[in-house]
Amino acid sequence: MAFFNREDIDNFDKIHRINLMNSLSGYKSANLLGSISPEGQENVAVFSSVVHLGSTPPVLGFILRPTTVPRNTYENLKETGFYTINHITQTIAEDAHHTSAKYDKGISEFEMTSLTPEYKNGFLAPFVQESPVQIGMKYLEEYYIKANDTIMVVGEIQFFYVKDEMLQEDGFLNLSKGRVATINGLDGYAIPNLFTRYEYQRPKKIENSI
Template sequence: MVYISNEDLDTFDHLYRINLINSCSGYKSANLLGTKSKGGVENVAVFSSVTHMGSNPAMLGFFCRPTTVTRNTYDNIKNTGFYTINHIDESILEDAHHTSAKYDSHISEFDKTQLISEYKNDFFAPFVKSAPLKMAMQFVEQYHIKANDTILVIGKIVGIYIEDELLEDDGFVNLVKGNVATINGLDGYAIPKSNTRFEYQRPK
């Protein structure tokens, strides 16, 4: 087994260190966040940091890197208060990953990929049409992480759209049936092929 100390990390090439640390946390959710500027320009970007914050109220969070440079997704959310979270499935991996490219705010990633935007129930922000699970989100609050200058953005779920075959009788969303991707590191994608579920556990 390879041992890497904190001192070793400081000697590594920048890209090697980024790949290593981003991979260490394990598989992460693969999501496209859809937003729209006040001027009507659509934006869609891949995120691997969406995390469950609570079920009642239903809330999710995600992390933004420092805003020392323009962050279109963050700016649109703060300016409008609305965004969507869309699961990435196997059929759109390449286009989803391309949304990580840094386009100017007047350019929509929908125009630079085969991804198609759609609107549901008059919600302000665009959804990704092919996503098997999509959520309409409303901004709630944010927290500045002083240690590395990142931002935790928290939003509440105001609507969920799920393909019928993914939703189990007990409310479990079976993402395997939708060929939903996960992210390993920054650019590694995997498609889980099975689920193992256990009953709620109590002390023996």
């Protein structure tokens, strides 16, 4: 196996280091965050850092890169208090990835792609119509990470929509049936296939030896 120490990491050229470090942690979630400004300007952007933080209450977090440059999603959700999380699929991956382009605040990524904003259930922020998993989120709190000048944003799930065929009787959501994508590094997209599920694990009994 190839070996790299901290000195090696620091000595990589910038692009090589970014690609390798972003791939090293493994596959990441692939989501589109939908938001809207108080003036009605829509925004949708790809994020690969959405994580489950707890079920009771149901909360999710995501990492926001340094706000030294405009972050429209962050500004919108702080001003309105609401946003959406939408799973990316194989069909919309190319358009979803394009939302990472840095457009001016007055230009909606919905207008620059084939992604469709969808409003329902009286929720303020737009969902992505093409997504098989759509989650309405309420902003709760945030935590500054001093180590790399980033922010973890924490939100509470208000309600969600999922495709019927993905939901199993025990509550398990089979993402494979929705062709939900995952992100490898910064720009690699994959479609995982579920190969099995394992039962809840308990300690094995240890036989006493005489």
